[in-house]
Amino acid sequence: xxxxxxxxxxxxxxxxxxxxxxxxxxxxxxxxxxxxxxxxxxxxxxxxxxxxxxxxxxxxxxxxxxxxxxxxxxxxxxxxxxxxxxxxxxxxxxxxxxxxxxxxxxxxxxxxxxxxxxxxxxxxxxxxxxxxxxxxxxxxxxxxxxxxxxxxxxxxxxxxxxxxxxxxxxxxxxxxxxxxxxxxxxxxxxxxxxxxxxxxxxxxxxxxxxxxxxxxxxxxxxxxxxxxxxxxxxxxxxxxxxxxxxxxxxxxxxxxxxxxxxxxxxxxxxxxxxxxxxxxxxxxxxxxxxxxxxxxxxxxxxxxxxxxxxxxxxxxxxxxxxxxxxxxxxxxxxxxxxxxxxxxxxxxxxxxxxxxxxxxxxxxxxxxxxxxxxxxxxxxxxxxxxxxxxxxxxxxxxxxxxxxxxxxxxxxxxxxxxxxxxxxxxxxxxxxxxxxxxxxxxxxxxxxxxxxxxxxxxxxxxxxxxxxxxxxxxxxxxxxxxxxxxxxxxxxxxxxxxxxxxxxxxxxxxxxxxxxxxxxxxxxxxxxxxxxxxxxxxxxxxxxxxxxxxxxxxxxxxxxxxxxxxxxxxxxxxxxxxxxxxxxxxxxxxxxxxxxxxxxxxxxxxxxxxxxxxxxxxxxxxxxxxxx
Amino acid sequence: xxxxxxxxxxxxxxxxxxxxxxxxxxxxxxxxxxxxxxxxxxxxxxxxxxxxxxxxxxxxxxxxxxxxxxxxxxxxxxxxxxxxxxxxxxxxxxxxxxxxxxxxxxxxxxxxxxxxxxxxxxxxxxxxxxxxxxxxxxxxxxxxxxxxxxxxxxxxxxxxxxxxxxxxxxxxxxxxxxxxxxxxxxxxxxxx
Numbered sequence: 001x002x003x004x005x006x007x008x009x010x011x012x013x014x015x016x017x018x019x020x021x022x023x024x025x026x027x028x029x030x031x032x033x034x035x036x037x038x039x040x041x042x043x044x045x046x047x048x049x050x051x052x053x054x055x056x057x058x059x060x061x062x063x064x065x066x067x068x069x070x071x072x073x074x075x076x077x078x079x080x081x082x083x084x085x086x087x088x089x090x091x092x093x094x095x096x097x098x099x100x101x102x103x104x105x106x107x108x109x110x111x112x113x114x115x116x117x118x119x120x121x122x123x124x125x126x127x128x129x130x131x132x133x134x135x136x137x138x139x140x141x142x143x144x145x146x147x148x149x150x151x152x153x154x155x156x157x158x159x160x161x162x163x164x165x166x167x168x169x170x171x172x173x174x175x176x177x178x179x180x181x182x183x184x185x186x187x188x189x190x191x192x193x194x195x196x197x198x199x200x201x202x203x204x205x206x207x208x209x210x211x212x213x214x215x216x217x218x219x220x221x222x223x224x225x226x227x228x229x230x231x232x233x234x235x236x237x238x239x240x241x242x243x244x245x246x247x248x249x250x251x252x253x254x255x256x257x258x259x260x261x262x263x264x265x266x267x268x269x270x271x272x273x274x275x276x277x278x279x280x281x282x283x284x285x286x287x288x289x290x291x292x293x294x295x296x297x298x299x300x301x302x303x304x305x306x307x308x309x310x311x312x313x314x315x316x317x318x319x320x321x322x323x324x325x326x327x328x329x330x331x332x333x334x335x336x337x338x339x340x341x342x343x344x345x346x347x348x349x350x351x352x353x354x355x356x357x358x359x360x361x362x363x364x365x366x367x368x369x370x371x372x373x374x375x376x377x378x379x380x381x382x383x384x385x386x387x388x389x390x391x392x393x394x395x396x397x398x399x400x401x402x403x404x405x406x407x408x409x410x411x412x413x414x415x416x417x418x419x420x421x422x423x424x425x426x427x428x429x430x431x432x433x434x435x436x437x438x439x440x441x442x443x444x445x446x447x448x449x450x451x452x453x454x455x456x457x458x459x460x461x462x463x464x465x466x467x468x469x470x471x472x473x474x475x476x477x478x479x480x481x482x483x484x485x486x487x488x489x490x491x492x493x494x495x496x497x498x499x500x501x502x503x504x505x506x507x508x509x510x511x512x513x514x515x516x517x518x519x520x521x522x523x524x525x526x527x528x529x530x531x532x533x534x535x536x537x538x539x540x541x542x543x544x545x546x547x548x549x550x551x552x553x554x555x556x557x558x559x560x561x562x563x564x565x566x567x568x569x570x571x572x573x574x575x576x577x578x579x580x581x582x583x584x585x586x587x588x589x590x591x592x593x594x595x596x597x598x599x600x601x602x603x604x605x606x607x608x609x610x611x612x613x614x615x616x617x618x619x620x621x622x623x624x625x626x627x628x
Numbered sequence: 629x630x631x632x633x634x635x636x637x638x639x640x641x642x643x644x645x646x647x648x649x650x651x652x653x654x655x656x657x658x659x660x661x662x663x664x665x666x667x668x669x670x671x672x673x674x675x676x677x678x679x680x681x682x683x684x685x686x687x688x689x690x691x692x693x694x695x696x697x698x699x700x701x702x703x704x705x706x707x708x709x710x711x712x713x714x715x716x717x718x719x720x721x722x723x724x725x726x727x728x729x730x731x732x733x734x735x736x737x738x739x740x741x742x743x744x745x746x747x748x749x750x751x752x753x754x755x756x757x758x759x760x761x762x763x764x765x766x767x768x769x770x771x772x773x774x775x776x777x778x779x780x781x782x783x784x785x786x787x788x789x790x791x792x793x794x795x796x797x798x799x800x801x802x803x804x805x806x807x808x809x810x811x812x813x814x815x816x817x818x819x820x
Binding site for chain 2: 131132135200203204205207208209211212213238239240241242243245246247249250253257258259260261275276277278279280282283286287290
């Protein structure tokens, strides 16, 4: 070593020369370290996984609607998993498990955060790229590996994991417990190890980038709500995922090394006494839900941030209660760590402890309600532009309200004991975190598509997509509340064996057809998405007339985002329809000195010189007025 | 633009921050394991019921000493004394290997002399292996990081990068040291 290399910052640079590498197909599209390309990789992988998970759900919906009917096509497609054209009962459980796993982790965690944190964090805070572009690239490749391993479990003889996406032991800990507990479960665990590594690498980068790499003038209180949401989501992930790792490590030891962390007194198949003693399956539930509950906020918070931004832009109004929005996000972040017990009310938990978890759970209603009212107040008397993105953002709020209300039911220990593991729970979380988060994601896709691909998506297909999906999702999930109230349990293969539940068969048929309709509606989206990438209308630089920094970058992507210097930020991102301004939006890069007519005293809170200038200007204006 | 990327490459503070966040994740991991222990032993009434092997005392001494040599290596790097920096890095790695060996020896003592097995109906005792084993995984990562810094210091690395590598390794190394002390104290407090 011993050389003291001095880097001369003033070395002449060559315009358009990338300096250290040539752009090849491989490093542009495959092993890209550019955050915009990585975002697209995440998005396309996420959409593919979502389509797969959706098809799985249609398969098990068909089983629920027609439990006695044989579909020869099913056997052609699925082979041994559907003998005689009827879904195998173990495979049904696998479908439910993998549908849940893919949707929660691969679509709504990696697909949502991965896409929009990668795309928006550097672009909206004014950075050239992430803190560590290399780690960012690894994050995507670990995610892709995890996806492939998860899907490959359909190829093993006994099928994929089938103990539910929460993989409670003993089903997950004893390889012989059920067909899916063998190789399928092993692959599930390997896949999740890659997935967690991916999301930790991503999350570490997002947090570090937001805290360290904001452009000049971009203080925390000038950040758009998308950034706040994605930042807090990353913080949640960084704190919660390691706990899942701990839980999974102990599970792997129980599975393969004969320890008894989670296992105790088990007899398999009626005769084989297992050598495990003294373990506690509840311990796994504690470790799992300590991640699992923050996880649902990891899913919904990016959707909240995206909706806030999209609704503000398309209402042509500042977001109502910006500070309250941020504080409620922070509140949700903190509270999410002390509510995990509400998933475990029926584990024999001490009722007093249950009461504590009940109170903390119900307190989450406060920040959630703050956000909801703020969204509605943002719409109130806005100059609303019903773009496809706007419709999806409003849809997100709708689902969040109707799903959130049933959360108050389920948060109550006394009610949850009746409703636990019924379709009421299925209805609740599919609305509040499933549909709401998907709608937030779709709002983001429609809104930032021009930024990602330089072209516009077709609005009319977007409307078709929205209305069919919106109505379809309600038709699917709303009737499930009533099934749940009647005590119909979730995850059951067929209800024909139970006298009291037979009457729900007609509802199941209805739900299945609604689900098929919503699934077909996604074809409109997929066609629109793929067609627009290649043949969509060319986008202008700022198609939505938005204030945030990403719209100041050129339409053509370049590594480093801005051709010259990174712009400086002077104001928050929500100066829409400001009285006295020439246009109904003022980008963050416009200094107050250029907008004298629309400045207000509170724009100069920590800026006495600016305030003085403002006072001088207004008094001159007044004097001129009098002269006239 | 090339200029901009050059700036980004030299902007090492965010990368150092990445290391701090990673340490947070590691900390959460060990916090989860020890909380798991508390939930388990509190819920089932099983305790460790054994005295920790004295080998852990020696390994603690080794890793504490390695933190000192790590500090000396950083100080030497800052003072541009590169031969000294390399020597202390070698020493730190050697002490890390010693620590590793003593930990494995402690397992040997646990198994052969105390009859405490990993595969055990009393999972409190299995937890001893989980704590030490997971910590050893971190030690291995630390050795890799130290080795990388050492290897690069033999290369023609600019001092900015050299100092950066040193900072990353020392943040991580002091962290695994502190984590071991935490785990050891935790185990000592839960012996009976």
